[in-house]
Amino acid sequence: MASSIFQTGLSQSMTWELSKDIMALKKAFEAGNLPVAAAKLQATLRSLEDVRLDIGITGGTGSGKSTFVNAIRGLGDEEPNSACTGVVEMTVNPTPYPHPKYPNVIFWDLPGVDAHTFQADDYFQRVLLGRYDFIIFITSDSFTANHARLARGILRQGKRLYFIRSKVDVDLAASRSRRPSTFSEERVLSQIQADCWQRLAAEGLENPKVYLLSMFELGKYDFHLLEEAMVKEVDSHKRHALLVALPNVSMPILEKKAASLQQHIWLVATVACGVNPTPVPGVQDVACDLYRLIRSLEGYRHSFGLDKASLVKLAEGTGQPLHQILAAVQGPKTKVTKALVTDLLGQASKDASAFTRELLGVPVLGALATCGISFATVYQMLRKSLDMAVKDAQSVLVQASLDTSDHKLPENSNQ
16 A cells, blocks of 8 residues: 555656656655655645646637636636626636636636627637637537637647537526426437537537536536546646636546545655654654645645535525535534644554554655654545545535436437
8 A cells, every 4th residue: 555655646646747856756765865855745746736727718609608717616606706797798808717716727718709700810819829728618509600610720729629508507498488298308408419519510520529518507417527528638737736626516526536636645745744844742753744734634625615615605506504514524614723633643643653664665655664653644644634525525515416427428429
């Protein structure tokens, strides 16, 4: 188990940064020089936390682009720092909207594609396409020739592109009203999807994937499939930044967040024990940076939507009593404090000796045993805290009835 801590984190999310320093790091570990190794890893951790992700949101005029920019950031249309929304085009120039919890993840509200005045070359000049990591294209009606022209231009520049057909809740309500006795939600959604495929294929776009969404019920329909596609295809060194910022609306996304955060535990533990460690009051033989650990545990709460503000917003959005949402949370319900982290370290230290013995026989990580049980204690505390946060997030998701992850994207009949 101990060797996989280093290998898993290194081979996946950290390879891009550590590859040039791996030999120096190995020598530092093997020499028992934890502060030197930890200082290098601190720079890597900082670069992971500071990585920037730019996502462009474009599409048809009045398609709900701005509402989507708000919804994916967990904001309502009337909240502070929300994008301006309306029934007519509200966006004149590309406008950045940082995520409220992760300001380096930026959603750009781009001008809509007007059917009468659209010129692809002029549009690309205005929006500076090169700045975005990928583009999301939204329409609330049928895809048009102008939409396809813009999409082809985006793809020619090597950008990943995701198609969204929005306002399907409106279409479903209209169909239910017109044909109450024969209404079938599955049939209506299949018809909408087939129409999108056919129109895009007719304009020369091969095998397009189209995700059906309601901006006001983001957890329904295809949003979890869109999340999974974006996470899978984004550049590897930016995947963690995207994952932690995504809304918690499906079990698969919670699992992917947990796996990404799990890979970073050994890194956080090494930095916490090796950079500015101080003895932890009441926890024998353990010295670490408590404030680094406070930030990590707060990060778990925010990423999984377990902070008080997120839970209150969830209760309001689902119409459920707040006490029912809070009852699903077994972990800390208040802000993470120094006293709480100290208590958690005290509990973890009881199981740390066996883990320390495992470290002694592991190349590279064996050197960490020279810092006593500090690393083992911190690692155990972080792992248990992450496990608790994941279980709480899953319980909250079930309580809020947001998970629709059993829904699969239909096969494209044009393929």
